Amino acid sequence: MSIMDTFNGALTLNQRVFAEMRDSADGVRRGFLLILLVGLLVGAIQSASNLISVTNPDQTVDAILAAYRQALEQQKEAATTPAQREVIDVLAESEEEIGNMLRELFTMPTPLPRPISLFLQALGQTVSMPFTYLSNMLLAVVLTHIAARQLGGQGGIRSMVAVGSLSVAPHALDALTFIPVLSLPISLIAWGWGLIILISGTAVVHRLDSGKATLAVLLYPSLLIILGILLSCFLIVVLVGLAGARA
Amino acid sequence: MESLAYLVRLSTAGLLLDVNTFRAQRDNPYALREGFLVVLIVGILVGTAGVIGNLLSRLASPDPLAALAIVQRSLERMALITELQRINPDVDLNPIFSQLATNLSILQWSGIIGALITPFVYLLGWLIYGIIAHLVARALGGEGTLSQTLGCTALASGANLLAIAQVLPFVEIAGTTLLGLIGCYIGLRTAHQLSAWRAFWAALLGPILLGLLLLVISCGGIAVLVAAAQGS
Numbered sequence: 001m002s003i004m005d006t007f008n009g010a011l012t013l014n015q016r017v018f019a020e021m022r023d024s025a026d027g028v029r030r031g032f033l034l035i036l037l038v039g040l041l042v043g044a045i046q047s048a049s050n051l052i053s054v055t056n057p058d059q060t061v062d063a064i065l066a067a068y069r070q071a072l073e074q075q076k077e078a079a080t081t082p083a084q085r086e087v088i089d090v091l092a093e094s095e096e097e098i099g100n101m102l103r104e105l106f107t108m109p110t111p112l113p114r115p116i117s118l119f120l121q122a123l124g125q126t127v128s129m130p131f132t133y134l135s136n137m138l139l140a141v142v143l144t145h146i147a148a149r150q151l152g153g154q155g156g157i158r159s160m161v162a163v164g165s166l167s168v169a170p171h172a173l174d175a176l177t178f179i180p181v182l183s184l185p186i187s188l189i190a191w192g193w194g195l196i197i198l199i200s201g202t203a204v205v206h207r208l209d210s211g212k213a214t215l216a217v218l219l220y221p222s223l224l225i226i227l228g229i230l231l232s233c234f235l236i237v238v239l240v241g242l243a244g245a246r247a
Numbered sequence: 248m249e250s251l252a253y254l255v256r257l258s259t260a261g262l263l264l265d266v267n268t269f270r271a272q273r274d275n276p277y278a279l280r281e282g283f284l285v286v287l288i289v290g291i292l293v294g295t296a297g298v299i300g301n302l303l304s305r306l307a308s309p310d311p312l313a314a315l316a317i318v319q320r321s322l323e324r325m326a327l328i329t330e331l332q333r334i335n336p337d338v339d340l341n342p343i344f345s346q347l348a349t350n351l352s353i354l355q356w357s358g359i360i361g362a363l364i365t366p367f368v369y370l371l372g373w374l375i376y377g378i379i380a381h382l383v384a385r386a387l388g389g390e391g392t393l394s395q396t397l398g399c400t401a402l403a404s405g406a407n408l409l410a411i412a413q414v415l416p417f418v419e420i421a422g423t424t425l426l427g428l429i430g431c432y433i434g435l436r437t438a439h440q441l442s443a444w445r446a447f448w449a450a451l452l453g454p455i456l457l458g459l460l461l462l463v464i465s466c467g468g469i470a471v472l473v474a475a476a477q478g479s
Binding site for chain 2: 026087097135156
């Protein structure tokens with residue numbers, strides 16, 4: 001089966017493709033190849049988009065200063081004391097100097113000619129993208145595999161890695177996130193679609209029903225989120241307690 | 248003597264979690280020697296790639312000390328700092344920036360030094376992890392020998408082959424540790440013929456204990472620093 005067939009099969013939740021990835025001796029290799037291709041596609045388009053903005057430092061500086069101005073406006077609205085407003089005014093006075101500093105930093109010379117340096121930076125960003133997808137996929141697969149085994153699943157980790165790699169396929173949509181308005185919806189669609197593929201894949205690998213497969217995928221991330229919230233609350237209580245004791 | 252191509256093929260099989268290669272390694276009478284060579288070769292390849300990538304990234308980046316000087320000069324002109332210095336004349340950015348410059352100078356070389364010692368770090372990590380995992384696996388009822396454990400966990404270091412991508416500057420590698428741990432789990436399961444859960448604990452107990460030890464040491468260090476700060 002070609003990589004394009006695997007890609008299309010993953011996107012259309014083709015159970016035959018899932019079963020073949022589970023049983024195939026070279027499933028992990030094909031899965032990693034899929035991640036590599038999707039990652040390079042997304043990375044290349046995103047770094048090309050970044051390259052366009054980097055080659056125009058003034059535009060980048062203007063965008064940063066606009067965000068800085070907006071943040072100060074928000075702080076000013078939230079300020080309750082004259083002292084706070086005074087500090088915000090002083091920060092606003094620094095805007096021009098910040099702009100000059102950024103312009104100077106963005107146009108600093110490098111030992112290699114600037115176009116080559118920019119190209120190498122874009123290349124690095126492109127090649128890093130498959131690693132980001134691989135790392136996220138592996139984390140999701142390991143947590144899902146542990147939960148699936150606890151729920152009575154019988155699949156192996158190798159099959160799970162092979163089938164889990166298919167969940168990266170929808171992230172090819174991330175290539176379009178350089179369009180400002182579409183960035184968030186596209187990311188959400190890709191993430192949700194990937195989640196559905198992971199649930200289907202877990203059901204196929206561990207021979208679980210879809211309810212248990214969904215639970216396997218969501219169990220540990222949900223627990224981690226709840227634990228994170230509880231830990232944050234605990235830290236806030238401790239900090240407030242310490243502040244109260246000092247006062 | 249094993250050929251380089253054979254060793255690279257072994258490490259690639261480890262990277263791709265090929266269970267048959269793990270089984271063959273368990274039954275291989277030269278598992279320990281080949282394992283050692285696999286880890287060494289992977290370390291040398293990754294280290295060489297790291298040195299090249301590091302040098303290229305330095306050539307493609309502006310001088311960090313010059314960048315720091317620009318930041319300092321700009322900060323000294325900013326209204327916030329001049330206002331602070333008006334209120335408190337003792338406010339001086341020089342000590343902070345000279346400390347930062349010292350740290351940057353050290354960091355500039357740490358990348359290359361780190362890349363050069365990669366083979367030794369990999370070998371040491373493999374030996375320490377392998378011995379701990381072997382002891383845990385035996386305690387959990389495993390039947391493998393130390394040679395089989397080390398031979399099989401060496402294949403897991405094939406995950407580090409991905410780090411060869413560092414030959415390109417500015418590349419950020421991720422996922423190799425997790426992939427290596429999955430390889431170790433398969434290796435321990437194969438070498439000791441353990442059940443899935445026992446192999447899971449054998450693979451993870453060492454890193455968990457190490458993590459806890461680091462946490463305790465960090466907390467102890469912070470407590471000592473806080474106590475020293477309160478005392479002074």
